[in-house]
Amino acid sequence: MAVMVVLVYAAVAAFELWLWDERPWKKVVLYLVLFAGAATLAALIMVDNELAVPEPVGYLKGLVKKLWQGGGGP
């Protein structure tokens, strides 16, 4: 199923690129990178329904807490 999802995303990307009047390489690269990201996320969600959401702020908070508690020790 995940492969099917990726194929559908690829087909949509190919179709839309075909519709463009001009295809400057910078635009095409960004477009494809974004599509690849979207397709990867869709495939990952298909494989693992409870995919963890990254929490950079939570990670930083945890790190600061760890460092704070660790400070002053022998």
Place this chain on the structure above:
Amino acid sequence: MREIVPDQQGMILVLLFIVGNTLVYSLGGLAGADIWLAFLIAMVAALPMVLLLARIRSLMQGLGFYAGLERILGRWPSRLLALAYAGFTWRLSCFVVSDVTNFVQAVALPTTPQVVVATLFALLMLWAAKEGVEVLARFAVLISKVVFFVLFLTLMFLLSEVELTQFQPVLYHGFKPVLRGAYQLLDFPFLEVVVLFWVFDSFPSKSSPYRAFVPGFLLAAAILLVMDCASLAVVGAEQYALFYFPVWTAVARINVATFLTRQEAIVGLVFAVGSFVKMACSLLASSRALAYAFGFEDYRFVVTPLALGVIPGSQWFITTVLEVDRSATATHSGIEVLFQVVIPVAIWIAAELRAKSRGPKAKQA
């Protein structure tokens, strides 16, 4: 090509964006029976931020948004900031789509997979974002007439069920729950208006940002205040905080002469329309910011991958209706404070300093 939104259309867009997907949730539920007080405090607290956003846009003096931002911050800081906001607004559009899909599944289509509803809304917002902010604002004006009519009608019917004693005694639990309720409201939906800061490209005049942001915000806040207070007066303070969709439940109780009943579907209509406007605005802001961050003037080519990314994104950030409720009624998290308060204040300070330093130069010239 610059997109100019007239004042009145801008105001309606701000209004529908704020009312958007918020109408059915237990906004300010932490305040209990003193919800009206929480609303008033939140409005007073959010107004300076809204004025600040309008002031920044006003200081850009007729420039397009990104040209104005570059003048204030310089090219690379502006691009970095745009990249960060692209992520923030994309995440918000995922949240809004998730709100809608969970709501639809909870009240109307329990056996339909959420991804079906998410795909339909993603395609709709893709279309709207590709058309641009001018078309979106015109649509908002057109559909707002229906929204206002429905809300007015609902409120009139709801008045027959209202128990004003539900608001008494005032401040029974003290002032702390009221402040927490106000804090809830600031996070969602009042300060989310920062997204529109990235949506509007140009305004017709220097005072236009004020004429769009301030009345739009105040009207939206007043509508939410009235609707939520009426709902609380129907279902009771405790139930209001407990229900996922208290407005929906309150409207379901409307019974005019056993003839007019089950009016909640029309609240669902307002919710769907408002959510559509909000998710389209978020996607538009995300696309514009991302394209600018990578040095492109045209943003339309990134709309499709971002919109199709929202479909899995809406299943990723939030998976259940309980999480929807938590995200809607939670108080501020670090990311929200950063994007809704800290960064806009920093931009405002930079804009004022830039305007001051440019003042004497302009006079010399």
